[in-house]
Amino acid sequence: MISVAIKIGNIGDLRKAELQLNDREVFDDYDQVVLNSHREFFNCFTPNDIDRIYFGPEFCQNMIPNIQDINLAVEYAKRRGFKVTLVTPTVTDIGIAKISELFERADEIYYVDEVVFNDWGVFRMLSEKYPDIHYICGRLLDKTQRDPRINKGSYTDFFTGEGLLYLQSPSLTARSYQEVLTNNKISRVEIDTYPQGIALNKESLQNINLSLWYPFGYVTTGRSCIINMMDKNESQKFSLEPGCQRKCRDYTRLLYKREGSYSSELSSGAYDVNIFGKGNTVFYICKDLDGILKGNKDIINRLVFQPYLSV
Amino acid sequence: MFTTPLKAVKGQSEQERQRKQAYDDLDLLLKDVINIRVDGIIITDVGFIKFVHDKYPNIKIVLSTCQSVFNSYAVKFFLEMGVKRITFPRHVSIKEMIEIALKFPEMEFECFLVEGKCIYDDGSCRPLHSAGVFCMDQWEYSYHKDNHADFKYNEVQKLMQNEQIFNYRNRLFGGRQNKVNNWTYVGCGICAIPQILKCPNIVTLKVAGRGYSLEEKYSLSRYVSRAIQKALTGADTSDMKMMGKEELGMPELCDLHRRCYLPLDN
Numbered sequence: 307m308i309s310v311a312i313k314i315g316n317i318g319d320l321r322k323a324e325l326q327l328n329d330r331e332v333f334d335d336y337d338q339v340v341l342n343s344h345r346e347f348f349n350c351f352t353p354n355d356i357d358r359i360y361f362g363p364e365f366c367q368n369m370i371p372n373i374q375d376i377n378l379a380v381e382y383a384k385r386r387g388f389k390v391t392l393v394t395p396t397v398t399d400i401g402i403a404k405i406s407e408l409f410e411r412a413d414e415i416y417y418v419d420e421v422v423f424n425d426w427g428v429f430r431m432l433s434e435k436y437p438d439i440h441y442i443c444g445r446l447l448d449k450t451q452r453d454p455r456i457n458k459g460s461y462t463d464f465f466t467g468e469g470l471l472y473l474q475s476p477s478l479t480a481r482s483y484q485e486v487l488t489n490n491k492i493s494r495v496e497i498d499t500y501p502q503g504i505a506l507n508k509e510s511l512q513n514i515n516l517s518l519w520y521p522f523g524y525v526t527t528g529r530s531c532i533i534n535m536m537d538k539n540e541s542q543k544f545s546l547e548p549g550c551q552r553k554c555r556d557y558t559r560l561l562y563k564r565e566g567s568y569s570s571e572l573s574s575g576a577y578d579v580n581i582f583g584k585g586n587t588v589f590y591i592c593k594d595l596d597g598i599l600k601g602n603k604d605i606i607n608r609l610v611f612q613p614y615l616s617v
Numbered sequence: 618m619f620t621t622p623l624k625a626v627k628g629q630s631e632q633e634r635q636r637k638q639a640y641d642d643l644d645l646l647l648k649d650v651i652n653i654r655v656d657g658i659i660i661t662d663v664g665f666i667k668f669v670h671d672k673y674p675n676i677k678i679v680l681s682t683c684q685s686v687f688n689s690y691a692v693k694f695f696l697e698m699g700v701k702r703i704t705f706p707r708h709v710s711i712k713e714m715i716e717i718a719l720k721f722p723e724m725e726f727e728c729f730l731v732e733g734k735c736i737y738d739d740g741s742c743r744p745l746h747s748a749g750v751f752c753m754d755q756w757e758y759s760y761h762k763d764n765h766a767d768f769k770y771n772e773v774q775k776l777m778q779n780e781q782i783f784n785y786r787n788r789l790f791g792g793r794q795n796k797v798n799n800w801t802y803v804g805c806g807i808c809a810i811p812q813i814l815k816c817p818n819i820v821t822l823k824v825a826g827r828g829y830s831l832e833e834k835y836s837l838s839r840y841v842s843r844a845i846q847k848a849l850t851g852a853d854t855s856d857m858k859m860m861g862k863e864e865l866g867m868p869e870l871c872d873l874h875r876r877c878y879l880p881l882d883n
Contacts, residue, residue: 321820331765333761333765334761336761336762337761342646366643384825387677396685396687396738396741397687397688398687398688398713399688399713399717401688402688402689402690413807424695425685425687425688425691426663426684426690426691427686427687427689427690427691427692427693427694428687428690429694430690430691430693430694431690446741448738449661449662449683449743450743451743451744451873452743452744452752453743453744453745453748454744454749454868455744455748455749455853456745456748463718475637477662477663477664478664479637479638480640480662480664480665481640481664482640482664482665482667482668483662483663483664483665483667485664485667486663486664486667486698521850524741524743525742525743525744525751526737526738526741526742526743526744526751527737527738527741527742527751528708528735528736528737528738528741528742528784529738530708530736530786532779532780535779535782535783536775536776536779537775539783540873540875541872541873541874541875543779543782544782544786544874544877546708546709546710546713555763556762556763556764557760557761557762557763557776558760558761559758559759559760559761560758560759560760561756561757561758562756562757562758562759562763563754563755563756563757581756588737588751599725
C-alpha cells in the first residue's frame with residue numbers, strides 16, 4: 307500500500323493542494339507537462355488518497371517559511387485531515403537559525419510529525435532538540451548521478467550491464483550507509499525516479515522505507531540563483547548576500563535540446579529533452595507513473611507528488 | 618599532504634553480492650594506500666566514512682566538497698563521525714568559512730582558491746560530466762510566467778541579459794576555449810588569502826586542476842604559491858587584487874568581479 311503526500315512549496319500554493327483534473331488552459335510546454343502529470347496522477351490515485359502535505363523548500367533557504375506560514379499551513383492541513391511533513395533545504399548558519407526559530411516559536415509546529423532534511427546539519431540540530439520527530443533523509447542527499455540529456459535507451463548503449471546497475475542503485479543499499487541511518491534513527495529515505503531507471507529490491511533496502519518523488523526529479527542546484535540575480539547589477543550577481551525577493555514564484559525556465567545529441571549526429575528536429583529551471587534548481591520530468599509504480603511496487607511505500615515546480 | 622579521493626561506494630545487488638564486492642574492492646585499495654602512507658583519504662559517502670572510521674581509525678578522513686558543508690551543525694555531525702578535515706564547498710563566502718572554521722579549532726579545513734567557476738554546487742550536481750559539462754551546455758530556453766501574464770519588452774531584455782551573464786560565468790568567450798591571454802580562464806580567490814591566513818585551521822588552499830594540462834596545473838599552483846608568499850609578507854586584499862590583475866591580465870575582470878572565485882560577502 308502506497309501512501310501519497312502532496313508537495314506544497316510555499317503558502318501561496320496551498321490552494322493548489324486542492325487537486326482537480328480540470329481542463330486547464332495550456333499556454334506552453336510547462337503547462338502541458340503539468341497537465342500530463344496530473345492526468346497520470348489521477349489515473350493511479352484520487353485526491354482522497356492524499357493523506358499528508360509536504361510543506362517547505364528543499365533547495366533554497368531564502369524560501370524557508372515564516373512562523374505565520376507554518377501556522378497557516380498546519381491549520382489548513384488540520385481542516386483537510388492531512389498530516390504535515392516539514393521540508394527543509396541545504397542551509398548556512400542563517401538557515402539553521404530560521405528553522406530553529408520555527409520550532410521554538412510557531413504555535414502549530416507540534417502538529418509536524420516528520421521533517422525531511424537535505425542537510426546533515428539540519429538533522430543534527432533538530433534531532434538533538436526534538437528527538438521524537440521522524441526524520442527523513444531527503445533526495446538531495448542521494449548522490450546517485452542522473453542525466454536527463456541521455457535517454458533511457460542510450461544508457462544501455464553507453465554503459466555496460468554492471469555500470470548501468472551501479473547508476474541505478476543509490477548508496478543507501480550499502481550496509482554501512484544503512485547503519486548510519488539506523489544509528490541515527492532514520493527509517494525513511496527519499497529518491498527521484500532516475501532517467502536510467504531504478505534497480506532496488508526489498509532485500510537491498512532491509513528496513514528502510516522509501517519515498518519516490520514524482521514527476522519532477524532534480525538535476526542540479528546551488529546557491530547562485532539565476533532569478534534572484536535578475537535585478538542585481540553585474541558585479542553583484544553572484545554575491546551570496548542574504549535577501550531575496552522570491553521571484554522564483556513568478557517564473558519557470560524551460561530549457562530545450564534535441565534528444566540523443568551526444569549519441570548521434572542525426573536529429574529528427576524535435577526537442578525531446580525538456581528541462582525546467584525553478585529558482586536555483588534545474589529539474590527534469592518523469593513520465594509513466596503507472597509503469598514506475600508497478601515496476602517498484604515492492605520497494606516504494608510513499609509517493610510524494612509535486613503538482614507544480616517549487617524550490 | 619597526499620590524499621587520495623575515493624568515489625562514493627554504491628553496491629548494487631544481485632542482490633548483496635555486488636555491494637559487498639564494491640566495499641571489498643575498496644577495502645583492498647585502502648590497504649594499499651595505507652601501506653604507501655598517504656596522509657588521508659577524501660571521502661563523500663557517509664556509509665563509507667563509517668566503514669573507514671570503524672576499520673581504520675588511525676587514517677585521517679577528509680570530507681569531500683561533495684558533502685556540501687555550509688553550516689556549523691554539519692561540521693558537528695561530521696566531527697562526530699570521525700572526520701578530521703572538511704573541504705568547504707565552492708559556494709561559501711570567505712566570511713562564512715572563517716566564522717565556521719573559528720568555531721571548530723579541532724577540525725581542519727580546506728578551501729578551493731583557483732579553479733573553474735562552477736555555477737552549481739558540486740555536491741548537488743548530478744549530471745554525468747562525460748556527457749558534457751551541464752553548466753556549459755548549449756540550451757535553447759524560454760520562460761513561463763506562473764500568472765500567465767504577458768511579458769513586457771523590458772522584462773524580456775532583462776531575462777535575456779541575465780541568462781547570458783549566468784551561463785557565461787565560467788567562460789569568457791562563446792565557445793569552450795577557455796584561455797585568455799594564454800591563461801586558463803579560471804576563478805581566482807587570491808584576494809581572500811590575507812583573511813584566510815588569520816584562520817589557523819584552514820590548512821589547505823586547493824587548486825582544482827581536473828581537466829587541465831600538467832603545464833596549466835603547474836602555472837596555477839605557482840601563481841597561488843607566489844600569492845601566499847606575498848600575503849605572508851603583509852600584503853592586504855588590495856595588494857593581492859593588484860597582483861591578480863597584473864599576472865592574469867584583463868583587470869576589468871577583477872573590477873567587475875567576473876573573475877572572483879570566492880563569492881562576495883556583504
